[in-house]
Amino acid sequence: MSAFVFSEDLEVEMKDTIKEIPLGELHPFPDHPFGVRDDEAMAQTVESIKEYGVLVPAIARPRENGGYEIIAGHRRKHACEIAGLKTMPVIVRDIDRNTATIVMVDSNLQRENILPSERAKAYKMKLEAIKRQGARTDLTCTQVGHKSNGTKSIQKVADEAGESRTQVQRYIRLNELQPELQHLVDEGKIGMTPAVEISYLKPDEQKMLIETIDSEQATPSFSQAQRMRRLSQEGKLNDDAVLGIMMEQKKPENWDLKLPMEKIRKFFPRSYTPQRMEETIIKLLETWMKKRQRDQQR
Template sequence: MKSSAKKVELASVDDLFSTEESRADAQREKVLEIPLSELHPFKDHPFKVKDDGAMMETADSIRQYGVLVPAIARPDPNGGYELVAGHRRHRASELAGKDTMPVIVRDLDDDQATIIMVDSNLQRESLLPSERAFAYKMKLEAMNHQGARADLTCSQVGNKLPGKKSSEVLAEQVGQSKNQIFRYIRLTELIPELLDMVDEKKIAFNPAYELSFLKKEEQVDLLDAMESEQATPSLSQAQRLKKYSQEGHLTLDMMRVIMGEEKKSDLDKITFTSDTLRKYFPRSYTPQRMQETIIKLLEQWQRKRQQQHDR
């Protein structure tokens, strides 16, 4: 005969004697002091950590006051922790001679970690084009993955805004148009050498976008043509390079011919340094005032020539 008595689950000793407050406290995130050696950089981290002046200032602040805002990390299956946010603070702590830094450890999947990593860096005042390009690409991919998992249409994300695509949500979050988001992401198709030139402002954004459509081997040849002609492509030149590439006619010789052209802007522009002009003006004159004075003198000279011609 089967017993009708139900199984009774006995609470553990810890559950019996713990309070609701202590149980809630156990679930709260805690700030841990973790050795710097156990914190590893985020995989494919797109933001550059440089030992520049700003980094030295941060190191000085940490040396004096410590790290005021904890980093965020997640457990690394291979040991230690993977940094999600706080790469610059980690490096500054090393420079400051610290052994540990405060960290909040969270269990995050790849997409959650990527979004936090990107968001914590996009708020910086100055971002290089390459940093913005890879950050937008990584976050958009993560947002699309989240939408797919939630069985949402149109690449919607977890906030379930009806009719919103992840690219539209991202555009609103970062204050860019959706088209500009994709133009930045397109820069990730450039080879590293060309992308570095974009970061260094040797190649402007719009020509760089056009060059991103060249095949990788064509981009390598373009570096050769730029070096031999000591020139970087203008927008119109980049557009022609893209056109010839898509038609299958782009060769190294053609690149050299295009890069060897004199640009209209170079023909129309005359540049004087302030040192050249300074000897013709009082020391109290600012560059703006020197420019205004030169324009007035040229106008007077032009009127005088016109009067002589009319006689």
């Protein structure tokens, strides 16, 4: 179920404007942060469309230069192309860019297996859209609310995503990483906490780190990232300093444990966010540890 909320009037109006639109007239949302991948989920979507058609219409808005800009439905469009369809059902709504950005982000955050870099860009886009949006009294007010200061805006992003404000801020910091480092975070080779520390390094310092990671085949721990950030703030971070830090052996307590999402997602309801899954796993481990302690005392 989508996280964004429309008023009843808007729902009726949007249902009344469903159109069959040629795929060639549908264009991607500018700077769309979510990748469209030819994975197993896409293959299942293609098979579903071949058998039943597109069950959920996409959402789009008219473009100034003609055609339509997809707000929600990039994966469905790609699946339609693979399935050999020429058109797809689309809800057309003439909404402003800020509202469209918020709807686009909220509709896609319900997907599984979202990469950290995708979530980072999405949170940033939504935050900036909320900040740009003035006080609204129209149909989008129930979803977006009124313009507020940065603290309230980021709290709104966090609440609607089911994340803590701190976690949203951490994700947004990932946008300051060089693409190569973002890719390492997506692959799970660099944890979130060291990635946030690295994001405070200057671009040229990050490039020095990338070269060292390639040469040493090692990624920084949290404490190593902290030291590099501190040296950067002092103006003392150079090639030798980065190499010296990265050549140190990591302590096991600094390692970040990564659990593949595809292996644990099946144990949780689809509505659970990564943060809620983590909290549940911690509680279960605490219960397991207490049981072990009781068994050992018998």
